[in-house]
Amino acid sequence: MPNYAELYQQALQQRFAEGLMFNALYNTPNNQTVKWINAKTIQIPRITTGGFVDVDRDVVGSFTRRADNSWETKTLEHDREFRTLVDPADIDETNMALSIANITRVFNDEQKIPEMDKYMASKLYAEFLAYGGTANTTALSESNVLSIFDTFMEEMDDAEVPQNGRILYVTPAVKKILKQAQDIQRTLMVTQNNGSVNRNVYSLDDVTIVTVPSSRMKTAYNFTDGAVPDGTAKQINMILVHPLSVISPQKYEFVDLDEPTAATGGKYLYYERKYWDVFVIEKKAAGVKFHTAV
Numbered sequence: 546m547p548n549y550a551e552l553y554q555q556a557l558q559q560r561f562a563e564g565l566m567f568n569a570l571y572n573t574p575n576n577q578t579v580k581w582i583n584a585k586t587i588q589i590p591r592i593t594t595g596g597f598v599d600v601d602r603d604v605v606g607s608f609t610r611r612a613d614n615s616w617e618t619k620t621l622e623h624d625r626e627f628r629t630l631v632d633p634a635d636i637d638e639t640n641m642a643l644s645i646a647n648i649t650r651v652f653n654d655e656q657k658i659p660e661m662d663k664y665m666a667s668k669l670y671a672e673f674l675a676y677g678g679t680a681n682t683t684a685l686s687e688s689n690v691l692s693i694f695d696t697f698m699e700e701m702d703d704a705e706v707p708q709n710g711r712i713l714y715v716t717p718a719v720k721k722i723l724k725q726a727q728d729i730q731r732t733l734m735v736t737q738n739n740g741s742v743n744r745n746v747y748s749l750d751d752v753t754i755v756t757v758p759s760s761r762m763k764t765a766y767n768f769t770d771g772a773v774p775d776g777t778a779k780q781i782n783m784i785l786v787h788p789l790s791v792i793s794p795q796k797y798e799f800v801d802l803d804e805p806t807a808a809t810g811g812k813y814l815y816y817e818r819k820y821w822d823v824f825v826i827e828k829k830a831a832g833v834k835f836h837t838a839v
Contacts, residue, residue, distance in 0.1 A: 570712075592613070617826065619824045623668075672825035676827060687722055698750060713784070723749070762780065762782070763775070791824070
């Protein structure tokens with residue numbers, strides 16, 4: 546008899562992370578600096594120092610401490626689970642292992658991965674507002690989209706956000722506006738074999754552009770069952786962010802498929818839990834910019 550739990554694990558490994566739009570932010574290097582102080586609380590290290598002072602050539606000594614360490618404390622809140630029973634008769638009637646793979650594929654493609662993207666966008670927005678940010682709500686057009694982008698870039702430059710590594714997340718509608726924007730410098734690539742023309746815009750000023758479905762770019766979601774737009778949600782059009790401004794600690798992840806037992810009524814039990822969160826680092830909040838609908 547096939548080991549359905551092993552087949553399930555194989556199917557899961559094949560599907561996870563495909564289609565995750567905010568993968569770069571979920572893999573920010575900041576995750577390696579987290580200090581766990583209890584089951585759901587982390588501390589982010591912060592160091593402050595004084596600056597240079599003039600030399601007094603006539604005095605020796607008078608040393609004082611001018612460097613210190615502090616911690617920014619964050620508490621994880623997004624603790625999620627999914628469970629379902631799978632009847633062996635249904636598995637047999639749908640070609641056994643294939644039904645396990647289908648459950649995995651549908652859950653990851655339609656629920657888990659979209660929720661991870663939705664949570665990233667909406668939590669970043671909440672953190673952005675909490676640190677005093679104000680989203681740009683100017684109606685986007687072919688004539689002003691580059692100007693708004695340039696303003697975001699100028700503000701980051703002035704705040705000394707690293708220029709290398711910035712990412713611009715946009716909806717498909719905004720990507721279309723960028724492709725047609727006035728004054729944009731285009732490089733048209735013509736494939737020699739078939740003469741096709743590639744008009745894609747992959748970056749602006751060395752900023753990588755990532756296109757995210759508009760359904761995953763809302764300011765707020767209801768997470769009662771899955772992730773659906775909240776009644777108060779606005780459309781996010783653009784997020785300009787440096788991954789070093791974000792921390793996305795993953796506390797716990799577990800997935801398994803139990804064999805039928807008397808406790809489960811002779812059915813397989815499919816269970817998954819994921820405990821994670823997303824934060825903006827206070828001193829690096831200047832590395833996050835938003836454009837939303839009014």
